[in-house]
Amino acid sequence: MAHFDLVIIGTGSGNSIPGPEFDDWSIAIVEDGYFGGTCLNVGCIPTKMFVHPAELADAARHGKALGIDAQLNSVDWKGIRDRIFTRIDAIEAGGRAYRDGDECPNITVFSGHGQFTGTKALHVDLHNGDTAEITGDRFVLAAGSHAVVPEIPGLADANAPFHTSDTIMRIESLPASIAILGGGYIAAEFAHVFSSFGVKVTQIARGSRLLKSQDDDVSAQFTKEASARYDVLLDTKVSGVTETSDGVELVVEGPNGTHTVAAELLLVATGRLSNGARLSVEKAGVELDHHGRVVADKFQRTTVDGIYALGDISTHHQLKHVANHEARVVKHNLAHPESLISSDHRFVPAAVFTDPQIASVGITEAHAIKANIPYVAKTQNYSDIAAGWAREDQGHFLKVLADPATGLLLGAHVIGPEAATVIQPLIQAMSFGQSAHDVAHNQYWIHPALTELVENALLGLPEPSAQQ
Numbered sequence: 001m002a003h004f005d006l007v008i009i010g011t012g013s014g015n016s017i018p019g020p021e022f023d024d025w026s027i028a029i030v031e032d033g034y035f036g037g038t039c040l041n042v043g044c045i046p047t048k049m050f051v052h053p054a055e056l057a058d059a060a061r062h063g064k065a066l067g068i069d070a071q072l073n074s075v076d077w078k079g080i081r082d083r084i085f086t087r088i089d090a091i092e093a094g095g096r097a098y099r100d101g102d103e104c105p106n107i108t109v110f111s112g113h114g115q116f117t118g119t120k121a122l123h124v125d126l127h128n129g130d131t132a133e134i135t136g137d138r139f140v141l142a143a144g145s146h147a148v149v150p151e152i153p154g155l156a157d158a159n160a161p162f163h164t165s166d167t168i169m170r171i172e173s174l175p176a177s178i179a180i181l182g183g184g185y186i187a188a189e190f191a192h193v194f195s196s197f198g199v200k201v202t203q204i205a206r207g208s209r210l211l212k213s214q215d216d217d218v219s220a221q222f223t224k225e226a227s228a229r230y231d232v233l234l235d236t237k238v239s240g241v242t243e244t245s246d247g248v249e250l251v252v253e254g255p256n257g258t259h260t261v262a263a264e265l266l267l268v269a270t271g272r273l274s275n276g277a278r279l280s281v282e283k284a285g286v287e288l289d290h291h292g293r294v295v296a297d298k299f300q301r302t303t304v305d306g307i308y309a310l311g312d313i314s315t316h317h318q319l320k321h322v323a324n325h326e327a328r329v330v331k332h333n334l335a336h337p338e339s340l341i342s343s344d345h346r347f348v349p350a351a352v353f354t355d356p357q358i359a360s361v362g363i364t365e366a367h368a369i370k371a372n373i374p375y376v377a378k379t380q381n382y383s384d385i386a387a388g389w390a391r392e393d394q395g396h397f398l399k400v401l402a403d404p405a406t407g408l409l410l411g412a413h414v415i416g417p418e419a420a421t422v423i424q425p426l427i428q429a430m431s432f433g434q435s436a437h438d439v440a441h442n443q444y445w446i447h448p449a450l451t452e453l454v455e456n457a458l459l460g461l462p463e464p465s466a467q468q
């Protein structure tokens with residue numbers, strides 16, 4: 001039995017915790033998969049490294065309206081894939097070697113699957129076939145989440161072949177066709193990538209719109225554009241999947257009755273679930289909520305003293321910037337238990353890297369209405385700013401919501417070019433408590449940049465009543 005001052009389970013954002021302030025602590029790091037976690041290896045980073053070439057491949061579609069007649073000749077999938085993973089795999093290997101090597105003498109890396117056996121006791125099934133029993137004064141649960149596979153005949157029993165985001169980016173060649181199950185972030189981003197690369201995409205969503213968690217107008221616009229680019233089956237349920245000689249066949253039930261969809265590959269993108277239960281955290285006395293997430297308070301403390309949690313294992317914001325923020329909080333609180341700091345989840349932004357891009361922060365208009373929150377709103381179209389004229393933009397916009405009394409922003413929702421970047425001044429305004437009026441008037445806005453979208457939206461909001 002080896003004992004440590006600190007045991008960290010998971011090397012996504014958890015790996016950012018060890019630093020000079022803990023040089024005199026003995027630390028165990030337990031990692032079952034890729035070193036560096038989901039974002040680096042199978043999440044944000046490789047997906048966006050595919051999204052950029054996808055944008056280039058798809059550029060001709062936008063060029064037509066501007067007098068550019070171009071065509072895509074070929075896509076070197078293997079070349080793109082190998083460029084991406086040569087870089088990523090080297091970072092993964094380097095990160096593991098660093099933590100395992102002489103530069104981190106106080107750290108022991110356990111490569112294997114950890115499961116709690118008692119309050120602060122972990123059993124690890126090591127990849128080399130051995131086992132290890134480790135205990136610690138403190139634990140950090142940073143073990144993330146995993147892709148959920150729905151209880152559909154063929155999938156749940158693994159009788160039909162399918163991919164999740166863990167495997168789809170490493171396939172050997174581009175398929176002629178792909179069926180994508182799900183209407184959320186991962187489905188949207190991969191539908192964009194594969195469609196841009198010339199693959200016939202059929203996306204199947206059980207809801208009446210794609211990206212339903214977005215503002216209603218954003219989700220409606222995205223659904224309209226996605227449906228024009230590739231086949232989107234809405235209000236549709238998959239009741240079975242079977243393997244065929246050239247791929248899979250899905251039995252789908254939708255508004256047009258029951259029929260089949262054939263595709264070379266199937267990607268299942270139906271949400272991600274906390275790894276809390278897979279880590280048997282309840283044996284440590286750590287509570288899970290009814291979604292299976294580890295319960296953590298604002299200081300990232302679980303229900304057991306000395307056990308902290310961060311990122312996807314405990315939050316409903318399954319986002320890397322949230323996991324990183326929470327890791328900084330845990331790091332501080334481990335080092336300074338006498339002066340705890342709390343996580344700030346007031347204004348968590350997110351973006352979907354599709355075409356059009358989507359970004360959001362704060363509440364949606366539907367939420368404001370449902371929760372009876374007073375608001376004023378302004379929708380600013382890209383087509384009404386100079387950078388939108390340059391693109392002959394159609395249908396894209398920024399919607400801002402503000403408190404009618406104070407002029408403080410309540411939410412912002414963008415669909416259109418560079419949405420993830422365009423939204424940042426609004427995230428900043430919300431985070432620093434700046435009013436829409438001040439942000440619009442008290443700085444220069446570069447002309448004719450896309451950020452004029454933000455300036456004009458803010459100028460379009462009514463003056464706050466408290467100042468009238």
Ligand SMILES: Cc1cc2nc3c(=O)[nH]c(=O)nc-3n(C[C@H](O)[C@H](O)[C@H](O)COP(=O)(O)OP(=O)(O)OC[C@H]3O[C@@H](n4cnc5c(N)ncnc54)[C@H](O)[C@@H]3O)c2cc1C
Nearest residue numbers: 010012013032033037038043044114144311312318319320
């Ligand atoms: C396809 C995809 C695209 C994404 N794109 C974005 C994006 O663009 N922007 C964004 O903000 N977020 C994105 N995300 C979400 C983001 O990747 C996660 O929110 C983030 O990586 C969570 O970090 P984490 O540290 O909590 O967990 P992880 O990074 O998942 O790390 C957890 C680690 O724990 C290990 N582990 C799990 N169980 C055990 C165990 N029992 N024993 C030992 N080790 C264990 C795992 O192997 C893993 O390495 C994406 C996710 C996916 C899947």
Ligand SMILES: NC(=O)c1ccc[n+]([C@@H]2O[C@H](COP(=O)([O-])OP(=O)(O)OC[C@H]3O[C@@H](n4cnc5c(N)ncnc54)[C@H](O)[C@@H]3O)[C@@H](O)[C@H]2O)c1
Nearest residue numbers: 150182183184185186187206269270271272318351352353
């Ligand atoms: N750009 C980004 O920031 C980014 C990109 C990818 C993933 N992520 C994170 O990863 C998380 C997981 O992504 P995701 O797309 O898997 O989840 P999601 O929650 O975004 O979407 C899940 C989709 O699957 C559908 N679904 C759920 N169960 C189903 C079932 N049984 N049958 C059919 N459909 C079903 C849901 O209706 C929904 O449309 C996201 O919530 C997000 O936080 C972020």
